[in-house]
Amino acid sequence: MNNSTSLASSALANTALRHSPKGHDRWLFLLVRLCALLAAALLLLIVAFVATESGQAIQALGARLFTDSGWFPGADASGQFNLTPMIVGSLLVALLAMAISLPIAVASVLFVHSCSQPWLVIAYRRAIELLAGIPSVVFGLWGLVVIVPLLGQLQAPGTSILAGALVLALMILPTIALLADSALRAVPNELRLGGLALGLSPWRVVLRIQLLQARSGVIAGAILGLGRALGETMVVLMVCGNVVQLPTSIMQPIRTLTANIALEMAYAGGLQRSALFVSGLLLIALVVALIWSAHRMGRGYA
Amino acid sequence: MNNSTSLASSALANTALRHSPKGHDRWLFLLVRLCALLAAALLLLIVAFVATESGQAIQALGARLFTDSGWFPGADASGQFNLTPMIVGSLLVALLAMAISLPIAVASVLFVHSCSQPWLVIAYRRAIELLAGIPSVVFGLWGLVVIVPLLGQLQAPGTSILAGALVLALMILPTIALLADSALRAVPNELRLGGLALGLSPWRVVLRIQLLQARSGVIAGAILGLGRALGETMVVLMVCGNVVQLPTSIMQPIRTLTANIALEMAYAGGLQRSALFVSGLLLIALVVALIWSAHRMGRGYA
């Protein structure tokens, strides 16, 4: 027996070397890494783009972006550039949408996985996927034509935080539901059988056992949904009223960061344009913060 | 022993009855069903809304919506209402985006699940989630300011199918990646261990074994991503050029169904408005068709 401890000299090491990926596999492996790198690089590029464009406003205004007396922007520093009402607006609409959507989405998935009629399950799954396919303009139109007048009857003018949250909730529902569903499907059947064999009803099994194993899916769904809700533009533009103010009730109109960008980027220049990019940067920061807390909550649940 | 075969008279049946959900559980159960029903009902409402608004155009124009000489709409039937170029445009952009995004997303996930540096994995995951949080306006601006001029150097003017597909690909990447990732995480560890114990390298194990178990996640991701790509408005409006034509190369500009709605819905009336709603209906139909084929392909793969 070769007693040398040098790895290179041993036959085992030779084997190891000869078994490292080779031929087309090595290429595939490299390709995978390259793709992953590419994705990361593109992300950095976008963030860098937004950050660069924001630079001017951040340098010129600094904390004024949160403390100015209002949002009356101009091309130079004589304007007022307070983004706080928009941040609050974005957060409120997105979180309210999430609060409405998450329980319904999870309920839908519980239903799908505990229902004993296979045709109903398939039909329901297809319906959720269909919902995922409705374009945001259509959601926006529906909100404008159906939801806003409805809410307007309660309290005029109807364009409000609530209107935005309702439409967004419907829009992000399939994202959360499909993610939770696919994670649930990857849960091995034996866990399900184990629960059922204890005499639990199917829906309790999903609720208490399967969902636990699939929680990473629910969290990922919530993250994607939040990102979408925070980043959505068309819908909020159409139904939220776009008034810059700190709301005191969910029936009041507000302007979100995205709506602000969409409304003003079309003609903004100078500092105003840069401040709008700061909005974009803030949105990204908000998403990061929310992701972070979602993961913390997820850990608590685990 | 009670020999009656009537279920009601047996002690077992009594047990069964006494064990059906009760108390707060019954309420929770009802709530779940109610939520599921609500989601389905809302979906139907939206589809019904779009269908109703489309009615006028479908009745008045019928097949003319696909055979007219072009898209020169008007409030009455004297206009030209051919939606075909827009359908082709939407499909081309979305499918191309998917073709670019799916491999990169899957590669990212392969990378995440076969990488042995935990910090890199976490950082990468956070990066993908961050990408999910970039609002579509920002993507659109980035496309208009960075991607379009870049492509314009290859072939003017740069606003094109390819530009749209590139930006959309980046936009739907996190959706696919997060879904695949969460499904992979729900795969039981013992499968992974089994593969590694055969001397396969971690990334081959993910590729050949775990991914198989998690394919429902990849399919769900592709569906969500497609839905998002088909339904996205801001980005395509900004970078696709919006010219109504049947393209002969991916460097040519096109107009998508969503861009068409966004450009014209704001002032359209009469038949034109109704025809725009037909666009919405067509989008939904496209998504349904694509979902259907995704599931067929998924079955083939299974």
Added chain:
Amino acid sequence: MNKAILAESCECEPALQISGLGVTYGNQIALKDVSLTIEAGSITAIIGPSGCGKSSFLACLNRMTDLTAHCATTGNVELDGVDILGDAFRKPAQAAALRRCVGMIFQKPNPFPLSIAENIELGLKEHGVTDKAERREKATAALQAVGLWEEVQHRLGETALTLSGGQQQRLCIARAIALEPKILLMDEPCSALDPIASQRVEQLIAELRGRYTVVLVTHNLAQARRVADQTALFWNHGNGGELVEVAATSLLFNQPREAITKAYVGGECC
């Protein structure tokens, strides 16, 4: 250990009358024409070679067959005079009630991705033991019954997936007996257990005699001999498992009627 609540809640007379039972998976026959009576309070051992339909047989007794794709059953199984393979029990609530009375321990241990304590307490909680202390008490008793208590008492809060193979198996047994079902279906409960733990479980089964009805699949013939009142031998001649012989255990082992039985129980085995 307060047995009142749970024991009461499952009121059936735990005797099984199986006649003409068959199981198919798609067009593959797993089991055919099994007729068998299982007395209340008795211990029945099922033996036979791998793939002869033992697990499939057990799955019929609490309708786990419903949960396998393409799986169909024929014949009937009467529990307390009611055919549990009938359509009435297809409804989830009825099936759940049935499974509450007819507990099952799987061949492959499948602990939930919960803590060790929660694995046992979950079932209790779901079946109406609302008092936390009572749940913990029952869980402790169950863990002691399977001889796992000493090993895990200091790590009840850790996830059950970190247990060793044999520990997982005993946890699954504890999980089932904590609910005190009237009938207990055990699929090779000692397969992952060393002699000491095995003996403990056998002892547990023997203790259950009279109060519970046990159907035990085992590949350990000596074990069948030691604990079972009656033993059934299944065999698969290549086109679906069949019941070869069923008799009082001592009879089956000492005076087998069939040639196959004779060969199998006399074969070289531990």
Added chain:
Amino acid sequence: MNKAILAESCECEPALQISGLGVTYGNQIALKDVSLTIEAGSITAIIGPSGCGKSSFLACLNRMTDLTAHCATTGNVELDGVDILGDAFRKPAQAAALRRCVGMIFQKPNPFPLSIAENIELGLKEHGVTDKAERREKATAALQAVGLWEEVQHRLGETALTLSGGQQQRLCIARAIALEPKILLMDEPCSALDPIASQRVEQLIAELRGRYTVVLVTHNLAQARRVADQTALFWNHGNGGELVEVAATSLLFNQPREAITKAYVGGECC
């Protein structure tokens, strides 16, 4: 069966020199200070009560310990003169090569969600057997070796998850031996098997003697007695498993040195 390609590709001298080996999970000790020599071509049986660290011991021999959260090892395991617990083997490619030489069969059968044939052919394909016919041939041979061929030959394309417990276990054995690793770690390979299938596997292990080195965890003492050249008894006194005694099998069973060994092997067992 063409053994050339694979057998050649794993060139190590399959003898293991284990010294001072310990395993911890977080701050829980699973195994401590095990020193043991395993001769090339021999069969070593590991016995001991549930939770005494047998599976943990095996996991060290092909670094499966790397894959468990919070799991750490101490001491060293020399294979062909190289310490495989060293950092060099932490790299995925090196670890994969090691595992290619040191195959493992898990306590709990874990077939891949692939067809029966693919379960075996996957490993072959990944290790460079590019010829489809050759793969099928090797798979067939492996299935025959574990006595599964007759049962599954008509359903090779069906998913392996539909197999019975014992069939799954044999499939996992076939999957590992198809790759012809130099060293085979078997964790209770017969636990889900009835006497007939069990005997077949034992026979297979005996056939491997000389060509392969086998480390066999078993709770069936008679089996250890029948097949093993040397036997090691592990025991957990409550604070981590230890090696109590290791000796030639007949010596350990007939003239145990330690009192515990004497009690354990002489205890009531099948």
Added chain:
Amino acid sequence: SQPDRQQLTITGSSTIAPVASELARIFEQMNPDVRIDVQTGGSSRGLADARNGLADIGMVSKAVKETDVVATLLARDGLAVIAHKSNPVAALSSTQIVQIYRGELEQWPGSNLPISVVHKADGRSTQEVFLKHFKLQPREIKASVIVGDNEQGIKTVAGTPGAIGYVSIGAAQYSSDNDVPIKLLPLGGVTATVENVQNGSYPLARELNWVTRDMPTGLAAEFIEFATTNTGSEIIRGLYFVPVN
């Protein structure tokens, strides 16, 4: 809550939007209880929204012929034909512009740089005014890019060296003064400046109008009135438009 808070919704032409926003900003500062929401979407939207009450005031960047609404002149503006700053071409004749938009001229005169034709979407009065001036039919246009807002048009031209487009002089002047790489081409020998619009020499001029469903009252009237004050005119001039007085 603020029960007496008043809201004014103004929608329509993206040419007028910057003016409206700037006016709104000052107006809001003067009247803290007022909130004004300005949205673009084209003149046709402005007209439609004002008509059916979705907006209090519509913005229409052309002369209003419709008689069912009330139009109030806000300012005058010209349309500038714009090209990339690096483009060596100094001027184009009307015939050349027509040829370019008909797709008959595909390369810039004097170079082999292909022309990218940037055209505005239907429902935009900038487009209508342009087509009318050059007597072009919508179907004749062979566009490479169709844009919605002015800003999108400017960004597209700025990102494409061979592009030609047309936008409001105000927006174009503002952008080129702010280092966006575009230049304004003269039309019929007249340079595209606010002065030439004001003195009437620039040929491609147009009206910018407020439209309301009825005679403006209340807040809407106050706001429209505000645009004609000195402060208002100052703002309009600052954005390179020609105020009415």
